[in-house]
Amino acid sequence: xxxxxxxxxxxxxxxxxxxxxxxxxxxxxxxxxxxxxxxxxxxxxxxxxxxxxxxxxxxxxxxxxxxxxxxxxxxxxxxxxxxxxxxxxxxxxxxxxxxxxxxxxxxxxxxxxxxxxxxxxxxxxxxxxxxxxxxxxxxxxxxxxxxxxxxxxxxxxxxxxxxxxxxxxxxxxxxxxxxxxxxxxxxxxxxxxxxxxxxxxxxxxxxxxxxxxxxxxxxxxxxxxxxxxxxxxxxxxxxxxxxxxxxxxxxxxxxxxxxxxxxxxxxxxxxxxxxxxxxxxxxxxxxxxxxxxxxxxxxxxxxxxxxxxxxxxx
Amino acid sequence: xxxxxxxxxxxxxxxxxxxxxxxxxxxxxxxxxxxxxxxxxxxxxxxxxxxxxxxxxxxxxxxxxxxxxxxxxxxxxxxxxxxxxxxxxxxxxxxxxxxxxxxxxxxxxxxxxxxxxxxxxxxxxxxxxxxxxxxxxxxxxxxxxxxxxxxxxxxxxxxxxxxxxxxxxxxxxxxxxxxxxxxxxxxxxxxxxxxxxxxxxxxxxxxxxxxxxxxxxxxxxxxxxxxxxxxxxxxxxxxxxxxxxxxxxxxxxxxxxxxxxxxxxxxxxxxxxxxxxxxxxxxxxxxxxxxxxxxxxxxxxxxxxxxxxxxxxxxxxxxxxxxxxxxxxxxxx
Ligand SMILES: Cc1ncc(C[n+]2csc(CCOP(=O)(O)OP(=O)(O)O)c2C)c(N)n1
Numbered sequence: 004x005x006x007x008x009x010x011x012x013x014x015x016x017x018x019x020x021x022x023x024x025x026x027x028x029x030x031x032x033x034x035x036x037x038x039x040x041x042x043x044x045x046x047x048x049x050x051x052x053x054x055x056x057x058x059x060x061x062x063x064x065x066x067x068x069x070x071x072x073x074x075x076x077x078x079x080x081x082x083x084x085x086x087x088x089x090x091x092x093x094x095x096x097x098x099x100x101x102x103x104x105x106x107x108x109x110x111x112x113x114x115x116x117x118x119x120x121x122x123x124x125x126x127x128x129x130x131x132x133x134x135x136x137x138x139x140x141x142x143x144x145x146x147x148x149x150x151x152x153x154x155x156x157x158x159x160x161x162x163x164x165x166x167x168x169x170x171x172x173x174x175x176x177x178x179x180x181x182x183x184x185x186x187x188x189x190x191x192x193x194x195x196x197x198x199x200x201x202x203x204x205x206x207x208x209x210x211x212x213x214x215x216x217x218x219x220x221x222x223x224x225x226x227x228x229x230x231x232x233x234x235x236x237x238x239x240x241x242x243x244x245x246x247x248x249x250x251x252x253x254x255x256x257x258x259x260x261x262x263x264x265x266x267x268x269x270x271x272x273x274x275x276x277x278x279x280x281x282x283x284x285x286x287x288x289x290x291x292x293x294x295x296x297x298x299x300x301x302x303x304x305x306x307x308x309x310x311x312x313x314x315x316x317x
Numbered sequence: 318x319x320x321x322x323x324x325x326x327x328x329x330x331x332x333x334x335x336x337x338x339x340x341x342x343x344x345x346x347x348x349x350x351x352x353x354x355x356x357x358x359x360x361x362x363x364x365x366x367x368x369x370x371x372x373x374x375x376x377x378x379x380x381x382x383x384x385x386x387x388x389x390x391x392x393x394x395x396x397x398x399x400x401x402x403x404x405x406x407x408x409x410x411x412x413x414x415x416x417x418x419x420x421x422x423x424x425x426x427x428x429x430x431x432x433x434x435x436x437x438x439x440x441x442x443x444x445x446x447x448x449x450x451x452x453x454x455x456x457x458x459x460x461x462x463x464x465x466x467x468x469x470x471x472x473x474x475x476x477x478x479x480x481x482x483x484x485x486x487x488x489x490x491x492x493x494x495x496x497x498x499x500x501x502x503x504x505x506x507x508x509x510x511x512x513x514x515x516x517x518x519x520x521x522x523x524x525x526x527x528x529x530x531x532x533x534x535x536x537x538x539x540x541x542x543x544x545x546x547x548x549x550x551x552x553x554x555x556x557x558x559x560x561x562x563x564x565x566x567x568x569x570x571x572x573x574x575x576x577x578x579x580x581x582x583x584x585x586x587x588x589x590x591x592x593x594x595x596x597x598x599x600x601x602x603x604x605x606x607x608x609x610x611x612x613x614x615x616x617x618x619x620x621x622x623x624x625x626x627x628x629x630x631x632x633x634x635x636x637x638x639x640x641x642x643x644x645x646x647x648x649x650x
Contacts, residue, residue, distance in 0.1 A: 033527060033560045033567050041561075055530030055568030056497055056559065083496060116407045116473040118481035120448065120495025287475035288406055296475065 006169035012148030014039030081107025081123035111251030113167035122284030128256025142203035185235035191219035195239035209304035245311035254278035273314035275307035381462030413453035432462035446500025447525035463489035498531025527559025542581030589614025
């Protein structure tokens with residue numbers, strides 16, 4: 004298994020896109036060393052805009068660029084760009100359906116040593132409730148690179164959620180994904196595990212261990228949480244009759260919430276949500292240990308799968 | 318009293334006003350004359366001195382292990398900061414080293430506080446708004462006796478009380494920080510509460526100079542001045558660097574002092590590594606009524622270890638040999 008960093012692939016994809024799209028502009032709030040938009044600054048200094056440590060201003064300036072025909076990509080840590088600038092995204096970006104790309108890096112528990120102040124555990128929920136804006140959560144670095152390109156090609160506001168450091172890869176470098184179209188990466192008819200972000204890899208590991216126990220799990224990479232691929236969700240539920248969602252995010256309002264909403268209205272199905280149980284993050288020198296502490300592990304997913312299988316029998 | 322000149326602050330203030338009215342000195346940045354920062358309180362005299370006076374190594378301060386010369390205390394704290402960050406494998410070393418002197422002066426020579434009773438209602442409060450400098454705060458709190466020194470080695474570890482950024486789980490920490498720009502607003506609320514309760518404690522706030530980019534800082538600055546909150550003392554750690562480069566490269570902040578002054582604050586410019594200057598400025602804050610106070614303290618990021626000064630160890634961690642070299646250098650000086 005290879006480990007690659009989403010931010011690196013994102014940074015390189017921006018540079019690649021910048022070569023053919025002269026309207027692509029990248030904005031930073033003094034974190035480009037970490038978000039890797041520094042690559043773009045090196046390549047196209049004239050199209051790189053530094054606003055300083057001011058995330059609200061960052062989103063506002065990006066809005067003005069979009070109003071004037073540019074394609075702005077504003078990148079900062081997820082907790083700060085979504086958290087502090089949420090209302091700018093709501094009122095200025097989304098209500099006008101502006102072509103602003105919001106990129107939140109260091110999402111989930113990935114800034115593990117920094118602690119709870121830097122860990123973004125509610126951003127999917129926060130952005131998902133805003134009309135018009137898409138929410139994209141790539142599973143790994145190649146997916147992040149591919150979906151960065153997709154995001155830029157798609158008109159209208161998009162939120163792209165990325166992890167901090169190197170994470171296990173699921174896809175080859177030349178993967179092709181489409182915003183809004185879920186990717187089935189393992190077939191199975193007993194239970195469907197619908198995952199997003201880093202947790203796709205965890206879902207695959209869980210599927211493997213379940214297979215050892217005679218359970219065939221279908222694994223779906225739901226990289227677009229909004230607009231949600233409704234038919235993929237409903238089909239998965241129909242095929243298996245048991246659903247588990249997995250995300251590195253609060254169990255409230257994120258992928259688990261979105262899938263529950265669709266299924267409860269359209270095809271009620273036994274379901275378990277694996278995620279952060281309505282708690283804040285905390286410091287840990289080791290990221291993996293933190294994921295374990297919060298129950299974001301293949302074992303927890305397999306356990307949830309067994310629970311829905313039981314519920315299905317009733 | 319001015320610690321440096323052994324003169325009453327009121328007298329210095331009088332001289333400053335006289336010199337200004339004669340147009341002999343002007344507002345500006347220390348340390349050059351004519352272009353010297355003149356505060357309304359006579360801090361200019363401090364500014365006329367060399368920028369980085371050697372620490373008052375002889376001044377004795379009380380720590381939990383007994384009385385120590387201040388110079389030794391500052392060295393000990395710097396060593397602990399280095400060891401903690403090296404042990405944790407991450408952390409903002411440069412940002413921590415630049416505020417060691419300021420925090421130590423506050424906790425050991427200025428603030429009313431009681432490490433054996435962290436919730437004492439009359440205590441002075443401190444908000445480390447530039448929360449990424451937490452290692453410096455932890456080293457100071459432990460030296461003061463808020464928690465055992467052994468805990469420093471657990472910085473950023475799972476289940477440690479010493480999180481990557483200040484958290485009230487740590488004894489002695491009153492306000493969670495880490496998201497830049499929020500500390501001053503919280504201080505305004507605490508200062509208003511103190512006024513309501515007719516309490517005499519002060520709220521000290523340490524801001525980064527890059528942190529000044531955040532609009533919320535200036536929103537709070539307006540509110541503090543509007544309400545005449547003279548029980549707030551802000552110290553701006555003017556180390557001239559932020560994450561991706563120098564402050565002036567990332568976002569022009571000058572003229573910093575004039576900005577605060579325009580917002581209605583009592584402004585002082587000093588060197589943040591000059592113990593006398595810091596003490597004098599803090600005392601001026603106690604004598605000036607009706608306005609909030611800001612001390613723009615010129616500092617050096619990574620202060621104390623020659624090869625760490627500037628932005629090089631902004632976030633990188635010393636390896637074993639660098640750590641050794643740094644500790645030796647601190648011991649030598
Ligand atoms: C709201 C917010 N945005 C971004 C960051 C990331 N960040 C941490 S330190 C830092 C630079 C701070 O610079 P400065 O205030 O000058 O402090 P220094 O490290 O130079 O002492 C940044 C941008 C943050 N912690 N909070």
